[in-house]
Amino acid sequence: MRPLLPVLLLGLSLALGACAPNAVHMASPSADTPWAPNGKENGIWSAQGEPSPAAAPTTPGGAPDFRVPANPELAMMPQTPDIDADRPYRLPELIDIAQRNNPVTRASWQRAREAALAVGMVEATYLPLITANVIGGRQTTETPVRVSVGAQRYFDTTAEGVSPSIALQWLVFDFGQRAAVADAAKQGAIAANVLFNGEHQRLIFDVTRSYYTYGAAVTRTRIARQTLRNSTAIRAAAEDRLSKGLATTVEVAQARQQVxxxxxxxxxxxxxxxxxxxxxxxxxxxxxxxxxxxxxxxNRRLPAATNVPIDSMIKLALAQRPDVAASYSALLASQAGIKAAEAEFMPKVFVAGGVATGQGSFNANGLPNIGQQATGSGVLIGATVPLYDAGLRAAQLKQAQARTDAAQSTFQRTQTLAVTEIVAASNALRTALESYKAASALTAAASTTYDAALEAYRNGVGTVTAATAADSGLLDARQAQADAHAAALIGAANLAFVVGAMTSRDAVP
Incomplete structure (x- = not known):
């Protein structure tokens, strides 16, 4: 039986190896056959006991059914914020709800925490590494004897032992490599924290812009309803004139078309x-x-036209915009990467030590055990100097320099985009304010025209065509005024955002 052990081990290895190709059965058997879980995925369907992919699902008509099997756990939504349906919410309150519940800001916060922990991980390399180890084992050897002694055909020996130890490893000096890596990690943490604040600024702006867009939509609906009432008034006047024989059916049809x-x-x-x-x-x-x-x-009051010089806004933005600050931190981190790559060419000094004890025993064919116990300790101081690595370190250094050049270009590009956005936002705000002023004058004139056209038609001195045209003109003017009002508010918010001044819910225009 003893010679069969290697054969059994070989057979077990082959059987386990044959399991790997079987994993392909987790996929659909063909490109036009729906996949279905078999309950062995250890995932969201593992507890559902779904049918095997061999029994591909079909529709009642017999066609392949490619629907994904339902799992009720996937339909569980996050808890809804506490909302009072009976009170109106102002913009700062909406921003507060968003900041407390938006998953984007929470994910950004976790990334900032992850970057901060990376700094601690790098700083931990300055301290020694102490490990506890235990090695134990047992070895049995069977040696056939040339001449059997009774039933004894093998000479059995057994050796066993346990050796616990404590080891110390400490990198003492590395020509500033760890300091450079730590500096890069700190710059990464700074960038992550800056971008976290930037995510909140973007969230404030997105909610603000959507709030004003919604306000404009509400105003447009109110204007459309008022226009419908105006058109109804024109139709009533046309029908009244028709009943008196003062209007034609064409005029009534025109009025009804306007309605x-x-x-x-x-x-x-x-x-x-x-x-x-x-x-x-x-x-x-x-x-x-x-x-x-x-x-x-x-009815929100529009901001006054800004008189701040563009140059001053640009300097303010470049000094406080999150994307500019994060881009600069990335540049500093890449420069630290060059120092770390250069330190790879220098030697490293380390200290190593250990304390170990061990005990073992030896037994041969039932003879009394032979035991042994030993204790040892030692301290080593050494240095390692890289001599040849087929150009690996040189390539890593060039790679770090390339990253720095790319980071420098990215930083300059970020500055240029910031300046472009500020100039564009300033121009957009000025245009929106001027458009609102012109649209307000147009609305006043169109309102007067509509009132006069309707009154003239009622009194028989005007036409229904002029009245309906005045009605449409008043609608267009009012909607243009509402759009310009919202555009001015959004423009003011956009200018504050691109300058980096939209920093809290109380900073909205």
């Missing part, structure tokens, strides 16, 4: 309002089914 057109615009405006609300909820990062009452931003 139908106004009704269509109302429906479209209400749809845009619903879309704008969903965009606001999405910007906040909360459940799309959440219903809350948002305070109307239609």
């Amino acid at each position: 139908a057109q106004s009704e269509l615009r109302r429906v479209q405006a209400e749809g845009q309002e619903r879309d704008a609300y969903q965009a606001l909820i999405a910007a906040m990062g909360v459940n799309a089914t959440l219903r809350l009452h948002v305070e109307d931003a239609g």
